[in-house]
Structure formats: structure tokens, C-alpha cells
Amino acid sequence: MHLYPLVIGLVLFPQVHSLECFMCADGSTCTQMQCAADKNQCGAIRITKYNGNARIMDVTTKSCLATHECIQGSINYGVSREVLTSDCCNSSLCNNKTPEPPKTKPNGKKCFRCDGNGNCSGILNCDGDEDMCIKVSETSVGKTQIKKGCATKSMCLPSKGKIPVISCCEGDLCNDAKGVSGSLLVLAIMLILIHFLSA
Incomplete structure (x- = not known):
């Protein structure tokens, strides 16, 4: 009788605190990973570099992220532009898509x-x-x-x-x-x- 709360705790506790995300670097096969306690989101980060209108670099990584790591933005030097696009989410294995760089004007x-x-x-x-x-x-x-x-x-x-x-x-x-x-x-x-x- 006293073991019942212990068994329920052991079964349910890991599910409550366990976020799983896809993890991969550009071009590699994604695997599933258990997130550390300080990583509360799944994220996909895409880094795109343009020289004029030509895309010269396009790299995507997926992993567990902390909230402050989920940023996006760009630096534009005129002749070249670098864009960081992030897509973050809070449910397990939700980072299965690659974010698209925004269309800008x-x-x-x-x-x-x-x-x-x-x-x-x-x-x-x-x-x-x-x-x-x-x-x-x-x-x-x-x-x-x-x-x-x-x-x-x-x-x-x-x-x-x-x-x-x-x-x-x-x-x-x-x-x-x-x-x-x-x-x-x-x-x-x-x-x-x-x-x-x-x-």
C-alpha cells in the first residue's frame, strides 16, 4: 500500500520533466535527445549568408535550447547579408522543420x-x-x-x-x-x- 505513491512517482516523474528534441547539424541524420533541465525548448536554427542575391551558406542545426538562445536577426553590409532564423517550441520532438529566412523589404x-x-x-x-x-x-x-x-x-x-x-x-x-x-x-x-x- 505504501509503495503505490512511490511507484506512481517513479513512473510519472521522468515524463513530467523530460523534453525530447531532435538533434543534428547540417546534413547529418537527426537523432532524439533528452534535454537537460536548463534547456526548456526544442529549436531549429538556420544560418544563411548571402553575397548580393546569391545564397553562399545555408546551415541548419537542431537541438535543445534555453529560451534566451532562441533568437533571430540579421546583419546587412550591403554587399553581403547574414540571417539567423530560429524556430523554437515547447513540446517533445516539435523541432522537425527547418525555419525559412524571412522575406524582407x-x-x-x-x-x-x-x-x-x-x-x-x-x-x-x-x-x-x-x-x-x-x-x-x-x-x-x-x-x-x-x-x-x-x-x-x-x-x-x-x-x-x-x-x-x-x-x-x-x-x-x-x-x-x-x-x-x-x-x-x-x-x-x-x-x-x-x-x-x-x-
Whole structure:
């Protein structure tokens, strides 16, 4: 008689706290995985990079995610654009689809962009939810490279002394016409992939 609550607890408790998600990296076969307690969602994250209108990179990963890891956004340098699309859900094995990058159109915001030759006085029309101007500076082998453009607020993580140095601002053309390189989205991609592969 006293074993009845114990048996019910042992049978039901794992079902209450066990979220299962598909886990795979781009091109690999997905497997099912039990999520850790701090991972409360299943997610599919797609990273797409464009050079002009040509899609040059398209990577999807699926895994268990914490709520703060389910972000989306983009960085637009004019000549290239990087898009992070996430689709997160709260039921077991719900991350079986690949999220589609959003269709975008100019939103009226304007930021400075660089042409690749050190001239950063070009003006870029921002697209979709790109609500910030970005400036990225990276020094390699004694040479500083600059990139400027538009970004969504979710992509504007403070760099806090790290390389590349990333700064974002909110007003039109607030990323001044002076000459920044490196890519926050590529940095985010690397951090996400390291996180997934170490899980």
C-alpha cells in the first residue's frame, strides 16, 4: 500500500520533466535527445549568408535550447547579408522543420556601409527588422578592417574588449562615415555550433 505513491512517482516523474528534441547539424541524420533541465525548448536554427542575391551558406542545426538562445536577426553590409532564423517550441520532438529566412523589404532606416576599399560613406537602406546601425572593427596582422551596415538589435551583442569590436546605434546614419571588419553573425554561428557540439 505504501509503495503505490512511490511507484506512481517513479513512473510519472521522468515524463513530467523530460523534453525530447531532435538533434543534428547540417546534413547529418537527426537523432532524439533528452534535454537537460536548463534547456526548456526544442529549436531549429538556420544560418544563411548571402553575397548580393546569391545564397553562399545555408546551415541548419537542431537541438535543445534555453529560451534566451532562441533568437533571430540579421546583419546587412550591403554587399553581403547574414540571417539567423530560429524556430523554437515547447513540446517533445516539435523541432522537425527547418525555419525559412524571412522575406524582407526596405524599412526606411539608413546606415553607412563600406565598399571594401576603405570608403565607408555609402548609404545602405536597411531591410525587415534591421533597426540598428552596426560598425565592426577587426585588427589582423597589424591591419584594421572596417565593416558597417544595418543589424537587428538581437545581433548587437556588446564586445567587451573582444575582437572583433562591435558597436551598434539606433539613429539613421549614426555609424558615422569614417572607416570596421569581422562578422558578428559568424561569431554567433561559431558560439552556437560550439555550444551544440559540446552538449
